[in-house]
Amino acid sequence: MNYENFAQLFEDRYSDFCQRWPLSSFVLDHYLRANLLQRSAVINQHINYLRQTIHFGRIVDLLSRGLPRIIKNTSDKPSVLLAAPLIFSFPWLAKEVKDHNSSKSFTLNFFGLAKYYRQLRRMGYSYASLFDPLFKAEWSKALGQGMKALTGTDRMLSWTGWDNLELLTEQTVSGLTTRLSRLSCVSVVMLRDFFWYEAALTLACKKAAIPCHVVAHGYPHCDPDNSECFGYLPFRGDTLYCMSEESYHQLSPWVEDKHCYSVRLFSNTQKVNGEGILFISSSVEEVGLLDDKYRLAVYKGLQAAANKLNCRVTVRFRDDEQLDKKIKQAETFNFRCTVKNNISLDEDLKNNRYVFGFSSTALFLSHMLGHPTYNLGGYGTIEGVEKIAPEKISDVVSHVSVSSGFVDNRTTFADIFWKSLLQG
Incomplete structure (x- = not known):
């Protein structure tokens, strides 16, 4: 509505x-x-x-x-x-x-x-x-x-x-x-x-x-x-x-x-140091708007991309009620897991190169910092962030390069x- x-x-x-x-x-x-x-x-x-x-x-x-x-x-x-x-x-x-x-x-x-x-x-x-x-x-x-x-x-x-x-x-x-x-x-x-x-x-x-x-x-x-x-x-x-x-x-x-x-x-003064892939969960998943089937399709896409680049996937979770269940599922794909309240977004971004996630603030921040960033959510466009389907994850990582972020001439907060x- x-x-x-x-x-x-x-x-x-x-x-x-x-x-x-x-x-x-x-x-x-x-x-x-x-x-x-x-x-x-x-x-x-x-x-x-x-x-x-x-x-x-x-x-x-x-x-x-x-x-x-x-x-x-x-x-x-x-x-x-x-x-x-x-x-x-x-x-x-x-x-x-x-x-x-x-x-x-x-x-x-x-x-x-x-x-x-x-x-x-x-x-x-x-x-x-x-x-x-x-x-x-x-x-x-x-x-x-x-x-x-x-x-x-x-x-x-x-x-x-x-x-x-x-x-x-x-x-x-x-x-x-x-x-x-x-x-x-x-x-x-x-x-x-x-x-x-x-x-x-x-x-x-x-x-x-x-x-x-x-x-x-x-x-x-x-x-x-x-x-x-x-x-x-x-x-x-x-x-x-x-x-x-x-x-x-x-x-x-x-x-x-x-x-x-x-x-x-x-x-924007941060340098992208890592070579890994970061997947960021969001409240969209936490409140049940995206189901287990969709998350599984995302994980398969991330795994295919990691195999192509020979790198590790890190899944950054929110601290929600089903955290243990979600971590166990991610670990079956040999993904590394971090939790929002235990490690800062700054650290997770520094340690990875490519960033994927469901529609969230973190994706826009990642884009501002110069990471190749993609939105896997089924709703809500994010300025400057391309929206892709899970099966396209391995395709985009094979041809994209790290940018230096976009030029932003607005006054700072x-x-x-x-x-x-x-x-x-």
Whole structure:
């Protein structure tokens, strides 16, 4: 369905809910949309993330603080908070933000329950603990119950916990606002704004009048060929940054006051060192839009290409529920496996020459860095990335050469971000 029709259906089904519980509906917006598109796998996946947060969040938070020391903001400089997923998904962007001359006047903090905290500290970031106001078990459990209530479409409004969730969400936002003030935070930079904790942080930024910058996550954002809406609109932060002209074209109409930019994420300075083949899985596979049969056809194509080049295939998985099963299947082809949350995209790209995958942000980044990159997904074009069928994989690797990336004269994210921050 196109977005206009989708937006009307959303209004018809959820307008009463949004009016009665505005904070809860803001936090649950992504899941309301997924429910409307009948993608319960997205909701169930995020409920599992919530469970992990309840069980392991406090441990990760305490370790990130550096036991037994209590985290304090000891710097007199105003602080900028960068989401840990942003730093690891776009390490080139984060490096340019950190190395920019304007960054010297600010303290750069990372937030989020990331097990990369030691590496992030070595990179020069300090840890901004948002756990106490944001990841408390009481709110997380109520939120999980609310997500479950969404899947019972006809009975959603009959759940008696909505008033309690609204109150707990209000308390969470207030606690976050206080925490941001204690951190002397002047700006927050996120990778997304649709996870429950990101939505709550966005609300806190609005309450504290702190600019919330978001780098567009997920690409493509819709499928122009099928006029399909993926349900990730509209944008709720203050300024949105798009990595390509096509991404900007898709998203800018839905950004209020046109606070949307098409930016060069980073300067292309990386050299392609590896000779192997990298296959990148994506959320398309994770939520079941591509089945085992299609994945098997892809693996056979990758194996044929590897035999032709006499090289190794690396499959980069997301950390989803069926990870063990998928790794075992890949290993039967003698493929090497890596997992998104254990190794950065930067490292996987450095170690390989050819890159294949299902429609995703990572494919566009690979293209920008000069890798021969191909989209095996059945939907969604990616600017500059050729879409091919699995049986064509071995053909394309036999005649393509490594490029130096494309010339991109757009202003970098770092330049626009720091200019907007300094101008207030």
